[in-house]
Amino acid sequence: MSLFTTTYDVIVVGGGHAGSEAAAASANMGAHTLLITMNLQNIAQMSCNPAMGGIAKGQIVREIDALGGYSGIVTDKTAIQFKMLNKSKGPAMWSPRAQSDRMQFAECWRNMLEQTENLDFYQDSVNGLIFDENKIIGVKTNLGLEIKAKTVIVTAGTFLNGLIHIGEKTFGGGRAGEGASTGITEDLVAKGFESGRMKTGTPPRVDGRSLDYSKMTEQPGDDNPEKFSYLPITSVLKEQRSCYLTYTNQTTHDLLREGFDRSPMFNGRIKSTGPRYCPSVEDKINRFADKERHQVFVEPEGWNTVEIYVNGFSTSLPEDIQDKAIRSIPGFENVKFFRYGYAIEYDYFPPTQLTHSLETKLIENLFFAGQINGTTGYEEAAAQGLMAGVNAALKTQNKAPFILKRSEAYIGVLIDDLITKGTEEPYRMFTSRAEYRTLLRQDNADLRLTKKSFKLGLASEERLERVTNKEKKTEETIEFLKKLSVTKEDINPILEKKNLAAINQSMKLYKIAARPQLNFNDFLSIEKLNNFIEENSIDKEIIEQVEIHLKYSGYIEKEKSNADKLNRLENVPIPSSFDYTKVKSLSYEAREKLLKIKPTSISQASRISGVSPSDVSVLLVYMGR
CATH class of the missing domain: 2.40.30.260 (Elongation Factor Tu (Ef-tu); domain 3)
Structure with a gap:
């Protein structure tokens, strides 16, 4: 097939972390995908530090992996050091981080993408977008090619009109040794998009x-x-x-x-x-x-x-x-x-111009992901890329978009924050941004997301079987602990070592194991427990799930209850045609923000800065609630 005659399902512009995950996701969902990048040797380049993960970012990488993305696999294959951060705190704060071999990381990404079916590559610079009124239908390249597509994902990183600064010297570039990208910003602004400038930097x-x-x-x-x-x-x-x-x-x-x-x-x-x-x-x-x-x-x-x-x-x-x-x-x-070291300035587009699927509101079938949306960090970019790739593929298949709630994933928090609140400085994920972080732990990303990914066609049957087995064995172990009675002869030596009060009669191990000063390994001397673990092949991963349940079940249930309340508001939709100017009881600021962002639900409206609880009450009345 010739580039001149092929109409792709998805064109991905840019081969950074967002672009790589976007291309992998759309291709793995069966969409005929083209990845266009300025230099094929620099796919998934670690432009800044050679590390993945960290506080909240590690949770995102685990979520990407559970959804069938490549970032976690590539990081594992190229890691030179691994650390679990915040281990002295509760499990909601545990965050994996790995140093990677920078050159191996990019090479591994390239190899994995080349082994992905339905994915083509082309090295050139995109300097224009092709529209048919308010729909995108393709891209224009520096060589003068016009390549057609049903959907386009722009993941331009720091390249849009990039400007590098070292002291009093300034020169155009997207990163050290590579030129800037021009033309895309100008085409989008001409279509009515609002753009801005952001800065990032890198050390020597x-x-x-x-x-x-x-x-x-x-x-x-x-x-x-x-x-x-x-x-x-x-x-x-x-x-x-x-x-x-x-x-x-x-x-x-x-x-x-x-x-x-x-x-x-x-x-x-x-x-x-x-x-x-x-x-x-x-x-x-x-x-x-x-x-x-x-x-x-x-x-x-x-x-x-x-x-x-x-x-x-x-x-x-x-x-x-x-x-x-x-x-x-x-x-x-x-x-x-x-x-x-140097600083770099580049164009971005305030993300309030997007829907939850990362499709732009002004132009149909056009998606943005990564630093073009005002974020910083490989992990945030990769997560957006994966979601944009999934939703672009779904759009070509005439299917409903795939959207993660704030109570389901850090990725859901990230995207909702961006499109609901916007950002005027590079957005970085933290655990404090997630109101349900006890639910969104790094250890349970597979339990939260693999079944969703399997339905999309991204997660393999092997992944689904592993998750189903993990769930089943975790539940069986918890039930075993609830039924297992232990004598004071079994337990008191363990309690004495920890300077804890002894027990006077037999008790269920479940109740004793919930004590914060004790951990699961303390009880491995109990023969019945040891036999159960060996006979049922209970591994470290399942023991971790059981221990978290023992210690934090009260907190987890409370957060689930709060999330359910929020989700009831998510189920109160606001029609896209709703006219806020007719709702006189709304504050002026609320009306202005609601008209700009056009929330899809009462829950999203409640998270917009400037929309007060009384404004939400007014909207609920108008929605018949």
Whole structure:
């Protein structure tokens, strides 16, 4: 088939994390998909730090995996270190994170995509979109090709009119060594879209052979590392590489301040907003002037490279300032640079212009995913890409969109936040953004989402069988504990070791195991329990589910009850044609916001900033409730 004559079901513009997941999802759902990217060698490039996961982000990667996406598998196959963060807190806060081999990561993604049926590739730059009135019907490329499609997903990352800043130097580019993308923004603005500018940055990369690690604190991976994917095709790490921790100091800060007059952040050349929760080092010492030092994490880029990522030292200061300042950090006295840090400005489109399916409201069959929606982070981008890919494929099949609720997934929280509240600074996911985080744990993403994914045709039968088995064995183990009586002779030695009060009579193990000071492993000396575990092949994953149930069932049930109440409001739809101007009892601000966002349900309306509880009550009356 020729590109000139083929009409694709889905065209994905951009081959970053959003584009890669979008292409995989749509192709795996049977849609004939074309991935167009400026450089096929840079598919799923880790443009910033060589890591996946982290606080809330790890939960997203687990959800992507449960939905049949590739990010978790690729991360497991290319990991050089694994850590479960926040293990000292409750399970709602546990967040997996892995360092990856940057080069292997991109290579593995490319290989997996090439093995995906229904997926074609083309290297070129898209510089225009083709419309038929308010529908998109294809794209135009730099070489002058016009490629037709039923749906188009734009995942342009930081490339739309990208501008790189290093000190007083400015040049066009989407990231170091690659050109910017022009034309798409202009076509969309001409169609009535609102656009804006955002900023992000990246730290220097340095030669690890020039660092003195004896002056730093070693940060090894977990003693018993886990993995991201629920599938057995990936295995846990047998060997890991350490990261290292060091700190800036007052000398570092003074040297950095010397360049403030030449900083694009402070001299007015950068006017866009950067990420609040991942600020540049100059922003940190300016905003937190009382802090004597800031953490700098020294992260290896892979197994077989000496390149180091200097996490915590993101900067757009002039090269000479970067050079002087970084040498004042312990361990960096003789550092050799591979490349300097820089900031990048790029176009984005406020995401209130989208529906929950990530389809644009103005142009039918056009979807946005990733940094074009104002987000930051590989994980947030990949999640949007997967959802856009699923919904674009469903649109070509004339099926209803696939939408996750806030009570079902962090991905649901992410998308609902974006389209309901919008964002004026790069959006990053945190556990605090999810009101039902006890339900949305990293350990149960498969239980929450695999059945949904199987219905879409993404999750395999093997995945479904594993989840069904996990559910069944978890329930059987909980029932066994509820029935198993243990004597004081069995239990009191265990309680004494923990300095806990002894029992005077036999009790059900379920009740004793719920005590916060005890964990499941404490009871493995009980013969009946041990026999049950061996006879029924109860593995570590199931024991973790049982233990969480024992300790947190009260909290979990309460959150489920709250989620059910919210979902009742989700079931009160607002017609797309509803005229808010006729509802005189609404506040002026509420009317203005509701007209702009056009919520699909009372629940979504209640989450819009500026819509008060009394406004919601008025709407409920109008909806006959």
